[in-house]
Amino acid sequence: DIVMTQSPDSLAVSLGERATINCKSSQSVLYSSNNKNYLAWYQQKPGQPPKLLIYWASTRESGVPDRFSGSGSGTDFTLTISSLQAEDVAVYYCQQYYSTPKDFGPGTKVDIK
Amino acid sequence: EVQLVQSGAEVKKPGESLKISCKGSGYSFTNYWIGWVRQMPGKGLEWMGVIYPGDSRTTYSPSFQGQVTISADKSISTAYLQWSSLKSSDTAMYYCARSEKEAAGRGDFWGQGTLVTVSS
Numbered sequence: 001d002i003v004m005t006q007s008p009d010s011l012a013v014s015l016g017e018r019a020t021i022n023c024k025s026s027q028s029v030l031y032s033s034n035n036k037n038y039l040a041w042y043q044q045k046p047g048q049p050p051k052l053l054i055y056w057a058s059t060r061e062s063g064v065p066d067r068f069s070g071s072g073s074g075t076d077f078t079l080t081i082s083s084l085q086a087e088d089v090a091v092y093y094c095q096q097y098y099s100t101p102k103d104f105g106p107g108t109k110v111d112i113k
Numbered sequence: 114e115v116q117l118v119q120s121g122a123e124v125k126k127p128g129e130s131l132k133i134s135c136k137g138s139g140y141s142f143t144n145y146w147i148g149w150v151r152q153m154p155g156k157g158l159e160w161m162g163v164i165y166p167g168d169s170r171t172t173y174s175p176s177f178q179g180q181v182t183i184s185a186d187k188s189i190s191t192a193y194l195q196w197s198s199l200k201s202s203d204t205a206m207y208y209c210a211r212s213e214k215e216a217a218g219r220g221d222f223w224g225q226g227t228l229v230t231v232s233s
Contacts, residue, residue, distance in 0.1 A: 001175070040219050042158075049208050049223035050150075050158065055216065093158055095219065101174035102148075102218030104158040 002027045002096050006105035012113040019081040021108045023094035028074045031098065038098035041070055041079045044107075045090045053092075054079065086112060115139040117147075117209055117224035124230045125199050132195040133227045135209030142190035143167035146212035148220065149183060149194045153205045163217050164192060172217070199231045 003026040013019045029038045037057035042050040052061045054070035057077055067082045081088055089112060094105040120134040135147060148163035162173035166185040173183070182195040192209060207227050210220030 038216070038219075042220070044158075049226055050210075050220060051223070052219070052221055055219060055221075061221075091157075095158075095160070097212075097216055097218040100172050100218070101176065102160045102163075103174075104160060107157045 001101055002029065002099060002103065004094060004096055004103055004105035006092075006094060006108050008108060009106070010109040010111065012111045013081075013084045014113045015086065016083050017113075019084050019088070019110055021079045021092050021094075021110070023072075023077040023079070023105050025075045025077075025096050025098075027098075029096045029098035030074050037073050037077070038096055039070075039072070039077050040095045040097060041068075042093045042095065042104075043088075043090045044093065050093065081110070084110070084112070115211070115222050117211060117222060119207075119209055119224040119227045122228040122230070124232070126233055127199055127201055127231055129199050129231075130195070130197050131199055131229065132193050133207060133229065135192045135194075135224050137190045137192070137211065140211075143187050144214060146214065146217045147185065147192040148210050148212060148218055149181075149192075150208045150210060150220065151177075151205045152208065152226075160218060161194070163212065165214075165217070166190075166192065199229075201231050201233075203229060204231045205229060 039057040041054040044050040058070045149161040151159040161177045166187045185192040209224040211222040
């Protein structure tokens with residue numbers, strides 16, 4: 001199984017400042033035949049289902065603000081919120097969908113400082 | 114408009130059986146995967162498995178294989194998650210999520226969740 005880890009567990013950022021979340025997979029999730037990283041990022045607010053933000057490691061889902069960006073390849077990935085807004089307070093999860101089980105990372109809680 | 118509408122909250126006793134549902138609309142149900150994700154109280158997301166309603170191909174996480182059954186009835190655009198004998202540790206919120214064919218298991222669109230409470 002591919003094990004997903006995230007860091008930090010939580011972070012507090014001032015409004016308008018940058019938030020950076022890291023995700024690491026125990027094996028590469030880059031599929032060589034199509035050169036795609038099978039890595040997604042989700043946002044979950046209290047009492048709501050998760051919402052897809054980023055897929056293929058760096059493709060923003062339709063309707064997601066451009067302050068959210070994803071980067072990385074292979075085993076190391078980053079979600080960046082360039083200018084934190086109050087509505088971005090949530091838990092953020094990465095997920096690999098390269099192989100079964102398509103597990104999630106443990107989550108990173110983002111708060112306002 | 115794409116919608117995944119899940120069945121309502123359930124309160125069950127240990128040992129009872131249960132089947133919860135996820136009805137898709139606004140898209141071609143047979144051309145997308147439907148997956149299930151567990152979230153225990155105050156915890157993270159756990160991937161359980163997926164089904165492709167077009168041909169009923171099903172894949173389970175080893176952690177859930179044998180513990181639950183995932184099925185679908187394409188005639189009514191509905192996927193199911195089923196337990197034959199519930200345990201108190203099955204108490205959780207369960208989400209269904211749609212995935213594109215080339216990205217099985219990725220949750221592009223999510224249901225609202227079904228809260229299952231198992232208590233004697």
